[in-house]
Amino acid sequence: MARRTKAEAQETREHIIDAAALVFHRKGVSRSSLNDIAQQAGVTRGAIYWHFKNKQDVFAAMLERHRLPTEALSQRAEDPGEEDPLDRFRDLLIDVLQRTVRDPDHRRVFEILFYKCEFTEQTDPLMQRVRESYLDGGDKVRRTLGNAIERGQLPATLNLDRAVTQLHVQMTGLLYTWLLLPDSFDLDGEAADFVDSYIATLRYCPTIAGERAHTPPGGPVSQT
Amino acid sequence: MARRTKAEAQETREHIIDAAALVFHRKGVSRSSLNDIAQQAGVTRGAIYWHFKNKQDVFAAMLERHRLPTEALSQRAEDPGEEDPLDRFRDLLIDVLQRTVRDPDHRRVFEILFYKCEFTEQTDPLMQRVRESYLDGGDKVRRTLGNAIERGQLPATLNLDRAVTQLHVQMTGLLYTWLLLPDSFDLDGEAADFVDSYIATLRYCPTIAGERAHTPPGGPVSQT
DNA sequence: CTATACATACGTTCTTGGATGTATGTATAC
DNA sequence: GTATACATACATCCAAGAACGTATGTATAG
Structure with a gap:
């Protein structure tokens, strides 16, 4: 799978934030790797790096x-x-x-x-x-x-x-x-x-x- | 240098805790490595591992x-x-x-x-x-x-x-x-x-x- | 066709825990 | 008192994994 529609892309962005909140809450922010978040969101780290600069950026978005x-x-x-x-x-x-x-x-x-x-x-x-x-x-x-x-x-x-x-x-x-x-x-x-x-x-x-x-x-x- | 007297060993233990507090405060606990703490205390990681089990143990002692x-x-x-x-x-x-x-x-x-x-x-x-x-x-x-x-x-x-x-x-x-x-x-x-x-x-x-x-x-x- | 929205692959950097080395304090024997 | 034996208090070294950032591949929307 690859390019999605803009609305779908926005959805995955939200999903990533949701997943990040869950993982942050479970493991603490510092012990949460982007891989953890990606798995929780059902995507790969590539998706996260597309929407966000890094973990700090995900946190700020949340x-x-x-x-x-x-x-x-x-x-x-x-x-x-x-x-x-x-x-x-x-x-x-x-x-x-x-x-x-x-x-x-x-x-x-x-x-x-x-x-x-x-x-x-x-x-x-x-x-x-x-x-x-x-x-x-x-x-x-x-x-x-x-x-x-x-x-x-x-x-x-x-x-x-x-x-x-x-x-x-x-x-x-x-x-x-x-x-x-x-x-x-x-x-x-x-x-x-x-x-x-x-x-x-x-x-x-x-x-x-x-x-x-x-x-x-x-x-x-x-x-x- | 090697084996110190018991009193001196206790001092280094305290120094390590002092150093840990400083480093924890400066960098946050998770971003503080035992090497950081050792440097701040003027010892090596070996000293910390002698007195404490790991970083968590240093934190608890503090x-x-x-x-x-x-x-x-x-x-x-x-x-x-x-x-x-x-x-x-x-x-x-x-x-x-x-x-x-x-x-x-x-x-x-x-x-x-x-x-x-x-x-x-x-x-x-x-x-x-x-x-x-x-x-x-x-x-x-x-x-x-x-x-x-x-x-x-x-x-x-x-x-x-x-x-x-x-x-x-x-x-x-x-x-x-x-x-x-x-x-x-x-x-x-x-x-x-x-x-x-x-x-x-x-x-x-x-x-x-x-x-x-x-x-x-x-x-x-x-x-x- | 081209930019987008990802997935995949790769190299580097840190950190950790343990294993090992070593020199000194300390207790005991004599 | 001194020699011996051992525990102590570290320093040094090593192997392994994890996480990051980037570079690249790719399929689809527009």
Whole structure:
């Protein structure tokens, strides 16, 4: 077999990424050879070298494909025209947590990122990429929370930097620990609780909300 | 040169571990060859193979040496005879955070664990080891918090499981994000704040401290 | 026909584990 | 105290495999 149609070629490219994720997850990125990935995908190394420069390039493509779905949701939350930015923000966070539990493909990429790959130097483009991803995400959150403040959904005294830091800490910590010990707590069922708890600290915790805790108009702070 | 005295041999063993940590940190564990480590330590691969079985064994030895100092502090906090277990617990948490900032050797191991090594299968002894380390740590924390409850330092209604989970989330999240972006916040200066904030949630957050606010009148709260 | 989408074949580079060499520390005998 | 015997603490050398990148072959879509 040889030359396929363009659509078919695109399919094999996707298959290769799928296979890479599986092999990366099973053996770790460094111990995964391109031959392993090719076998898993049902092609030869030649196919991989046609679509990608090398293993690093396959890895980057996998991350890129993983980034897109979350991107869409965060765009909605960040929109200044959005009337309920805090609720869109809440949806986004809950979605990330629950998708990690429910969608094996999504979870697999997170597991690879946390437990099955190595970032080498500060100058490593991959390390830089993750770093920028965090910083960009922080900026998005900052804008979204700013919109929420303007709409009166959060106190004007909110310390944005602390809020962003705490969000990173909470989300990263949740995903990291749950992926390590999935049976230690029910992330899917309690996702909304965790997110609401975080939003509550934005409103009431003095070190984040500002000097005086006050009660904003009723939002979705439901506890079970 | 050949046979050294026992003390000198122990020194070279330590040197090898030091060198391994440096090389692991610089190149990532998988890309570090035993030759790299030997060169960094100023010995040959023969020396490493004398003291250790293989690279995995060097890695395990590095982790073991890293575990010990924290172990001592946690033992104190856990002691049922300790009169102020909550304060010892607080000291322990602050120490871990600040030592990560101040002690380059300590920080290096954390960076390796988070960013520069791969855990492969569920059956991987290293993965298991980290998992057990989390579970054991959780048990210690559970006992320590239990002591604190008996001494009246924490509410009797405290949900221990949630408290342990939240601690893992908070500490792991803090270390992970700060190691990724050390300039994004002042972990050293705010370490006590973060710990106190966590302890405050143990006392006041309804979902963790207990459901006094939401409990219908007429009976003690039953948990778990 | 020609560029595409792969498969196949090849040479090189690294790394590993073990085998072997060797010089010194250390314990014991005398 | 010294000679002997052995274990220790490495250094050096070697064989084998794995993975990579490239170069080349080839059949088909356009």
